[in-house]
Amino acid sequence: MSDERSHKFSEGTGFDDPYEGFDLDPPELEVNPEEVDPVDSRVVTDLLDQQSIPRDKVSVGDLIEVGLSYTRINRFEEATETFERAARFADDGSREEQEAWTNKGVAHAELEEWDEAISAYRESIHIDDDSEHAATAETNLAYALWESGRTEQALEHSERAVEIDQRFPQAWFNRGFFLLERGLVEDAVNCFDNAIRLGFRNAHVIEEKARALEELGEDEEAERLAEEAKEMRKEAEEELVQE
Incomplete structure (x- = not known):
């Protein structure tokens, strides 16, 4: 994938x-x-x-x-x-x-x-x-x-992954996604931030963080991130075309 x-x-x-x-x-x-x-x-x-x-x-x-x-x-x-x-x-x-x-x-x-x-x-x-x-x-x-x-x-296994390796960004992203699905939005944002700080920054991560911020009422920042994710996807598509 x-x-x-x-x-x-x-x-x-x-x-x-x-x-x-x-x-x-x-x-x-x-x-x-x-x-x-x-x-x-x-x-x-x-x-x-x-x-x-x-x-x-x-x-x-x-x-x-x-x-x-x-x-x-x-x-x-x-x-x-x-x-x-x-x-x-x-x-x-x-x-x-x-x-x-x-x-x-x-x-x-x-x-x-x-x-x-x-x-x-x-x-x-x-x-x-x-x-x-x-x-x-x-x-x-x-x-x-x-x-x-x-x-x-x-959710249980995503939390276990973070316990094993706190520097594993995909584990933080997974945990954030599952927490967001359960309505634990602030905790989800913290997880997404950890994933991004550890180098896991792509359109999907940014979109999920934007979705969480929108639920928190931080519409301006959510919109900015949504635009950033859109640009990232556009750039990725252009790179594929060039290849």
């Missing part, structure tokens, strides 16, 4: 240099291009299963990078499959296992598969409920719960 949405993939760690781990072309994964479409994204993951490659022969970090590569070209179904395999190959309780489950949840969310996303986020949180990825998973889980109609749980 775009940066305006409340959930995000991990940044990844990049491939090894020199690149010695998981490779798209190791001997055990060689295929006949006359028999297999080279664009078929399932080839790599299917061959991993078919060959029963030992766990110590797979770089989980590189497999996560493959999943992230799929997300960059909006191939989210393939991404979910790759992240799940990364989680299965990762050491139990490891940071990589947690990262893989979190990213799998985001990929499902991109497909609006909310139940699958929620399950993946809960897997991630179960591994370590106080880590960097836990904050991301809690934030993403809150959004998925909201989308599936479980609004009370959504």
